Amino acid sequence: MARRRRTIGPLDLRAQAILRAVIEEYVTTATPVGSQALVDRYSLRVSSATVRNVLAELEMNGLLTHPHTSAGRIPTDAGYRMYVESITDVVPLPAVEQLMIRHQFGQVEFASEHWFRLAATTLASATRAAGLATPAKSRDAHIRRIDLVGINERMASLIIVLREGSIKQALMTFDGDDAIDQPTLNKIATLLNERLSDITAARGATRLSSLREDDRIEALARRVGERVVKIVSDYDAAAIEEVFSDGLLNVLEAPEFAQSDKLRRVFSALENRAYLGELVGSVADAGRIQIFIGHENSSLEMQDVSLVLAPYGRPGRAIGVVGVLGPTRMLYSQAIGTVRFVSGLMNELVDHLYA
Amino acid sequence: MARRRRTIGPLDLRAQAILRAVIEEYVTTATPVGSQALVDRYSLRVSSATVRNVLAELEMNGLLTHPHTSAGRIPTDAGYRMYVESITDVVPLPAVEQLMIRHQFGQVEFASEHWFRLAATTLASATRAAGLATPAKSRDAHIRRIDLVGINERMASLIIVLREGSIKQALMTFDGDDAIDQPTLNKIATLLNERLSDITAARGATRLSSLREDDRIEALARRVGERVVKIVSDYDAAAIEEVFSDGLLNVLEAPEFAQSDKLRRVFSALENRAYLGELVGSVADAGRIQIFIGHENSSLEMQDVSLVLAPYGRPGRAIGVVGVLGPTRMLYSQAIGTVRFVSGLMNELVDHLYA
DNA sequence: GTTAGCACTCTCAACCTTAGAGTGCTAACC
DNA sequence: GGTTAGCACTCTAAGGTTGAGAGTGCTAAC
Numbered sequence: 001m002a003r004r005r006r007t008i009g010p011l012d013l014r015a016q017a018i019l020r021a022v023i024e025e026y027v028t029t030a031t032p033v034g035s036q037a038l039v040d041r042y043s044l045r046v047s048s049a050t051v052r053n054v055l056a057e058l059e060m061n062g063l064l065t066h067p068h069t070s071a072g073r074i075p076t077d078a079g080y081r082m083y084v085e086s087i088t089d090v091v092p093l094p095a096v097e098q099l100m101i102r103h104q105f106g107q108v109e110f111a112s113e114h115w116f117r118l119a120a121t122t123l124a125s126a127t128r129a130a131g132l133a134t135p136a137k138s139r140d141a142h143i144r145r146i147d148l149v150g151i152n153e154r155m156a157s158l159i160i161v162l163r164e165g166s167i168k169q170a171l172m173t174f175d176g177d178d179a180i181d182q183p184t185l186n187k188i189a190t191l192l193n194e195r196l197s198d199i200t201a202a203r204g205a206t207r208l209s210s211l212r213e214d215d216r217i218e219a220l221a222r223r224v225g226e227r228v229v230k231i232v233s234d235y236d237a238a239a240i241e242e243v244f245s246d247g248l249l250n251v252l253e254a255p256e257f258a259q260s261d262k263l264r265r266v267f268s269a270l271e272n273r274a275y276l277g278e279l280v281g282s283v284a285d286a287g288r289i290q291i292f293i294g295h296e297n298s299s300l301e302m303q304d305v306s307l308v309l310a311p312y313g314r315p316g317r318a319i320g321v322v323g324v325l326g327p328t329r330m331l332y333s334q335a336i337g338t339v340r341f342v343s344g345l346m347n348e349l350v351d352h353l354y355a
Numbered sequence: 356m357a358r359r360r361r362t363i364g365p366l367d368l369r370a371q372a373i374l375r376a377v378i379e380e381y382v383t384t385a386t387p388v389g390s391q392a393l394v395d396r397y398s399l400r401v402s403s404a405t406v407r408n409v410l411a412e413l414e415m416n417g418l419l420t421h422p423h424t425s426a427g428r429i430p431t432d433a434g435y436r437m438y439v440e441s442i443t444d445v446v447p448l449p450a451v452e453q454l455m456i457r458h459q460f461g462q463v464e465f466a467s468e469h470w471f472r473l474a475a476t477t478l479a480s481a482t483r484a485a486g487l488a489t490p491a492k493s494r495d496a497h498i499r500r501i502d503l504v505g506i507n508e509r510m511a512s513l514i515i516v517l518r519e520g521s522i523k524q525a526l527m528t529f530d531g532d533d534a535i536d537q538p539t540l541n542k543i544a545t546l547l548n549e550r551l552s553d554i555t556a557a558r559g560a561t562r563l564s565s566l567r568e569d570d571r572i573e574a575l576a577r578r579v580g581e582r583v584v585k586i587v588s589d590y591d592a593a594a595i596e597e598v599f600s601d602g603l604l605n606v607l608e609a610p611e612f613a614q615s616d617k618l619r620r621v622f623s624a625l626e627n628r629a630y631l632g633e634l635v636g637s638v639a640d641a642g643r644i645q646i647f648i649g650h651e652n653s654s655l656e657m658q659d660v661s662l663v664l665a666p667y668g669r670p671g672r673a674i675g676v677v678g679v680l681g682p683t684r685m686l687y688s689q690a691i692g693t694v695r696f697v698s699g700l701m702n703e704l705v706d707h708l709y710a
Numbered sequence: 711g712t713t714a715g716c717a718c719t720c721t722c723a724a725c726c727t728t729a730g731a732g733t734g735c736t737a738a739c740c
Numbered sequence: 741g742g743t744t745a746g747c748a749c750t751c752t753a754a755g756g757t758t759g760a761g762a763g764t765g766c767t768a769a770c
Contacts, residue, residue: 034733053734072731147500161504167514169522248626249623252619268604354507355507402712405711411765424718424719424721424763425763426763
């Protein structure tokens, strides 16, 4: 079978160049690439027959396939993988685009809440794929401040500010015989802030034990404190809170999703928050840009799409993820460059907060 | 042309019954309905020929159409409209489902933040269409409490609690020569709470003028206060903050969206937050359940779908909207029943807050 | 007013057919 | 040895044809 093939190992330079050419051609045209088209459009300095031999070789190595006998070649996921690995010189985002993006971030309300959404939107429009982003989240959240705002005699809004800047909110009800008023709530909040400020949920739990049960305020503070600890540790336990996405239509418009069943599959992939959360978590752990191509995804609906994800934030403190999701036929080099840039920008912003 | 037609005005009972039958048959089968099928499946006590005459009459009135000569009838948007208007006895949600939904609402963390999301999810699974919901939002928000939490010497997190319970957050930077610490921030917050508590943004603006510029704390408070007023009035100005949706896949799975271009159109309809926000606003104004069928929507992408929307909340205070979005071929009576129930449930929950 | 009967129309799926694209192989060439 | 021209071969995609089936509208009889 292994006709004329030299080695099974690393490809020679010409084969690599042809693989690149096939991928770059296919990425832009979305149609199988024939030997003649390669010779015409890329200065390969050999004839189409030679190219055909190389293509056959690449196919035998599992880097390309045939949709059918008389069609051109299309890259396999393994082909894309090899291509991506070979990109040593990532194309940085053009300076003009860099400026535009910086400008957009300057426009937005200076609140970390908005940044990650903007990151997703920006990535979507810059790469013409779907942009993804999660808010920065710390592994062991520190409670920064606790606040109680009365609603009526039986209810209050409990507000917890975490060190990383995010806010948790819950409703507390005070049933039974003790109606509460704002002064009482203030006393409770003061007690709790003394005990829980700038510590983690785990340590907070032990600190609450010093509150006496026979004093009304302290007993109430204990109840509220326990709720606080529960909310914060629940938040800690959640791997990723929320994956915000934008520009899904960009992906759905790709011609490979012309059949509606494929389209639906991609759509459910985009909706598959559980798997996305999982990936995002693993990227946060890895601490560097990661690429998941087609079948490399364990999730079934994801097998037609690729993801380029990068973490941002401060390792010890709070980490989030930004990235793009597109068809496997994706402009990887551009996507990588853009994701790199945006994650770098987000790093700057977070650094600013912790400066 | 007007062969055999008795009146152009209201339909006689038989015609109404046949219109109902066509709609109910078409809603379940999604295929054009022929005269024979109607006779077979509905006890019409007349022959298919008679039914054909009535169908022709209904078509002349613009309530039904023909996809082509030899196909059965399908309802027009006007047909659906007449059908919907004729539903006087809305099917209430079955008691079992009512219980299940109440149970779900009991399970969720007691925070208004979660309710509207749950409402959308619940509506989606109960109607097998897309569920929509917005958080309750007041027209002229009252500031309830202002809080400043220091991040570093130059930055603080500004937290505004509104009377309706929602929270706005922003980052404040203190540039120039004045570094700030938490005691300073507390003083500023106290000053602002004295002046801005329980009033609207508009009135808040005037209250700030009494702050002196020559006192450092008061000058800072003024800056922060102005920011507060801006944030709250921006929030006021926004018609609807956020439309949460769930179960979009339910809609995309409908057979009428088998062609991928239609599917895409529906998808962009679902993403068309601007138009959704507009509708939601008009429902909030109308104060009662409203139905938008196909072409009744001015938005182009929406012409294949229908919406059933109902407001919830307290007219003077805070209003939100819940509802469903599905294909025009939708189980209207069931949808109306379910939306009614859920909006009623949300009313109960909001009432509880203001009790 | 209702109905049986029937000619008519249109779609949908299945089946051909053909043009074109691109291959793999062979034999000649450098 | 690698490279190339040439050519038979294969497969798809698009267009055209056909026949079955569904459902209609009309007419004439009840």
